[in-house]
Amino acid sequence: MSDPVTATAPARTSRRARQPRGDLAPFRTFHLIFYLIMGIxxxxxxxxxxxxxxxxxxxxxxxxxxxxxxxxxxxxFGNFAEAWRSAGVATYFGNSLLVGVGATALGVGLSVLAAYPLARIRFRGSAIILAVFVSGLMVPWMVTFIPLYLTLQDFGLLDTQLGLILVYATYNLPFNIFVMVGFMKTLPRELEEAAAVDGAGPAATFVRVIVPLLGPGMASITIISFLNNWNEFFYALVFISTPERMTLPVGLWQLNQAATYGSQWVTLFAAMMITVLPVLIVFAFLQKHITRGLTAGSLK
Known part of the structure; x- marks a missing residue:
């Protein structure tokens, strides 16, 4: 009579031989289809x-x-110089840079301050408050521009860069708070307990202990917010009417109208490349921070 252990040994050996070596997953047909779609x-x-x-x-x-x-x-190559000087791209570029940087800094700062108590301080109603913030992601922009227009008009901020900065900053708040709350929940609470033992108050703990650890999360929302502010067109078109205060998307739309009726197409394309290059450069160098910051809150 054969030993059962000996009889099953070849089967086990053959199964081990069929298993992939190392950490690489076996290549399957749907992988090829997926890579082809992504490549196209x-x-x-x-x-x-x-x-x-x-x-x-x-x-x-x-x-x-x-x-x-x-x-x-x-x-x-003179088309780029022509677009930068004569077509007004330099003015549009400066306005977009001012509005994009200002709105991004304000939005990220407010989102970090709002996310800290929601993620680290236990109080009644915190889940409801977070749900209210996140519900802002489901509000379509078509239903907000009329109230925003009237509000900016009442405060004297219509057709101003400051008004556009405030609109962009609040527009990005729901997403920024949602990401930062998930990121802050991954931080160990022992850090705050150790800071309390050393005599640090809540404000000192937040500034000296929590904020230095928020680099990946803040980097991701900063990049995404800046790209959203840089490319936003509708609010800038509705709220800004003075040509000297227009941002790049609205300026490109003006150049498109000039190209349609004046055949200045190469100037339009040169302005498009000037607009796109900063975004491509920023995203190419900082895409790892975006991925790490967005996925840090998925594991705890």
């Missing part, structure tokens, strides 16, 4: 940027007289 999407996005760059380096005569997909033979 990436190629389409990169192709769009390459097409805009190619069009921005043409002359108006070449752009109108040749195929839209024909490679440029002129390399007119």
């Amino acid at each position: 999407g990436s190629a389409s996005a990169i192709g769009a940027y390459v097409w805009v760059l190619n069009a921005s380096l043409k002359t108006n005569t070449d752009f109108i007289g040749t195929s839209p997909f024909a490679l440029t033979a002129t390399w007119s």
